Amino acid sequence: MNESDFNLKHQNQNTESKIVASLERISQAFRVLLWQESKEYALSPIQVQVLIFLLNHSNEKRKVSYLADEFNMTKATISETVKSLEQKNLITKEYEPHDTRSYIIHLTQKGKEIADKTSYFTREISAPIQNLDEESKENMLQSLFDIIHHLNKTGVITIQRMCTTCVYFRPSAEGKEPVCGLLEKVLYSEDLRIDCPEHQMKA
Ligand code: SF4
Structure with a gap:
């Protein structure tokens, strides 16, 4: 690839670059929608993403190391996110008997309710997809x-x-x-x- 997908002269004559630029714009829409949803509950976007993930995945995936890989973040950052969610009474930790540093993260009732409500943040992206044949x-x-x-x-x-x-x-x-x-x-x-x-x- 010799030309940037964002070089407008190239982009306007190139279907592949238009697709890349469109995907970039859609990723921007995800960020905006997630941000709006987060603000409503006084949470950060990553806190909302973690809540939604916890709601939809099983115990072995509800651990700091798995979440760090999932969201491409350091374990320290995810641990901070989890700590903050715990302080807000949205999650609890279940420590593993064989390793007291490792724990499974569970949603509280309040955490489940917020995770469920916020998980609809993609509705404006889903709408035009529903209309496709x-x-x-x-x-x-x-x-x-x-x-x-x-x-x-x-x-x-x-x-x-x-x-x-x-x-x-x-x-x-x-x-x-x-x-x-x-x-x-x-x-x-x-x-x-x-x-x-x-x-x-x-x-
Ligand atoms: S191939 Fe694997 S990922 Fe696909 S449905 Fe079967 S178990 Fe699931």
Whole structure:
């Protein structure tokens, strides 16, 4: 790539660069929407993201080290976030019997309620996607999977819980659809998962 995606002369004649610039604008929208939601509850954006993550993931993922990888932050920063959420009575810590430095983070009732309400912050992004026809949605999903897969392979994104990096994923062969070996089902493009609770990373 010789030209920047943000060089307007190049961008205006180049579909790929327009797609990159559009993704950048959408990421800006995520930040704005998350910020608005956070302000309403006097929380920081990362505090809201952590609450939403805790609401939707199982015990083994509700730990400081996992959250640090998930949000690409240091353990010290996540520990501070958790401390602040604890002071606001939104989470509790369950220390592990075999290691008193490690703990599982649980939402309190108040934490669950705020996590649930704030988790709708993407509604204005979902609205136009809902209006797409099925084929456009499937194509879009497949393209986004490919981008995320590339970002994972090149080390930009460390955490992945999507089918293509899962040990149970059997890629398509001879024109057949891929299969999930765990759920024993064919994975049509609309069945591919971006955040699967059963995901096991390929070695
Ligand atoms: S276990 Fe989940 S992530 Fe793995 S292939 Fe099956 S559906 Fe996909």
